[in-house]
Amino acid sequence: MREIFHGVYKWQEKLWTKNLVPGQRVYGEKLAVYNGVEYREWNPFRSKLAAAIKKKLKSLPLYDGSKVLYLGVAEGTTASHISDIIGSRGVILGIDISEKCIAKLVQVSEERKNILPLAADANRPETYAEYAKEIMPDIIYQDIAQKNQVEILEKNARFFLGKGNFAMLALKAPSIDSTSNAKRVFSEQESMLERSFEISEKIPLEPFEKKHRFYLLVRK
Numbered sequence: 222m223r224e225i226f227h228g229v230y231k232w233q234e235k236l237w238t239k240n241l242v243p244g245q246r247v248y249g250e251k252l253a254v255y256n257g258v259e260y261r262e263w264n265p266f267r268s269k270l271a272a273a274i275k276k277k278l279k280s281l282p283l284y285d286g287s288k289v290l291y292l293g294v295a296e297g298t299t300a301s302h303i304s305d306i307i308g309s310r311g312v313i314l315g316i317d318i319s320e321k322c323i324a325k326l327v328q329v330s331e332e333r334k335n336i337l338p339l340a341a342d343a344n345r346p347e348t349y350a351e352y353a354k355e356i357m358p359d360i361i362y363q364d365i366a367q368k369n370q371v372e373i374l375e376k377n378a379r380f381f382l383g384k385g386n387f388a389m390l391a392l393k394a395p396s397i398d399s400t401s402n403a404k405r406v407f408s409e410q411e412s413m414l415e416r417s418f419e420i421s422e423k424i425p426l427e428p429f430e431k432k433h434r435f436y437l438l439v440r441k
Contacts, residue, residue: 222255226281228306229263229274236263236271238305242332247301261305265429268299269364269391272429279422280437282360282387286310290358290381292343292373293317293365296325297336303362304333312356316341316349343373346380353381361388366396371413378417378440388418388438395432403432417441 222230222237230237237253237260244259246252251262265271274281283289287307294300294315303313313336317323326338337356341349343365358381363374374390382388392410394403407423414420418438426433 222260226274226306227284228308229281230260232260236265236274237261238263238302241305241308241335245332247329248296248298261302263302268302269426269430269433269435270299270362270389271302272426272433273424273435275429276424276426276435278424278435278437282437283307284311287360288356288358289313290353290356290361290377291315292361292363292377294326294338295319295322295364297329297338299362299364300326300336301329301333304335307335309335311335312337314339314349314353314356314358316343318342343377344369346377350380358382359386363388364391366393368397370397371410374414375417382440384440386440387421388436388440390414390436390438391426391430392434392436393430393432394434407434414438 222232225231240259240261253260263271265275283306285308291300291313294317300313300315315338320340323338323340330336330338361377361382394406398406421439422437424435426435
């Protein structure tokens with residue numbers, strides 16, 4: 222196992238995270254024991270963050286104890302690996318509008334105590350502000366396939382993210398405009414992002430995800 226970022230390992234050309242809850246799988250992933258420690262395989266076809274790492278992401282601002290506001294957490298595939306990375310001192314407030322997804326995430330969070338699931342609309346950060354401000358997030362992670370993806374991130378950054386803090390955004394071009402050229406869509410969205418963020422990295426996610434880009438952003 223070779224550590225490539227804090228809490229992220231490469232072994233046999235695959236990505237792994239140390240399992241915070243040994244013996245527990247979240248989405249049917251492979252488990253492996255190396256030098257007496259259990260790791261979970263991180264599938265880049267199931268996680269856009271893993272895809273970005275495979276596509277040579279240079280920086281990953283997640284550490285032991287990080288506080289993460291996760292918008293579009295779904296059933297917790299990527300969140301569970303972030304949970305491994307940030308450890309028991311960290312916390313993820315996972316927001317999703319789907320009560321069905323949140324119900325499944327609640328089951329995951331029964332063992333993973335650093336995940337706090339909340340059914341809410343990421344378009345309306347004021348409705349969960351009291352919960353987010355309680356954890357004081359130092360990073361926002363967003364994966365929401367809606368037309369106004371950038372606007373959602375900007376709203377939440379204004380509420381919760383301090384200057385110089387990071388955001389990570391998985392941007393899906395067809396969800397914004399399915400009729401336009403994806404490169405044009407990305408260019409337009411990047412101009413919007415630059416109102417509130419510096420774009421530190423931008424990574425196309427093919428072949429893992431079509432017409433997606435992953436952004437590492439710094440709050441202005």
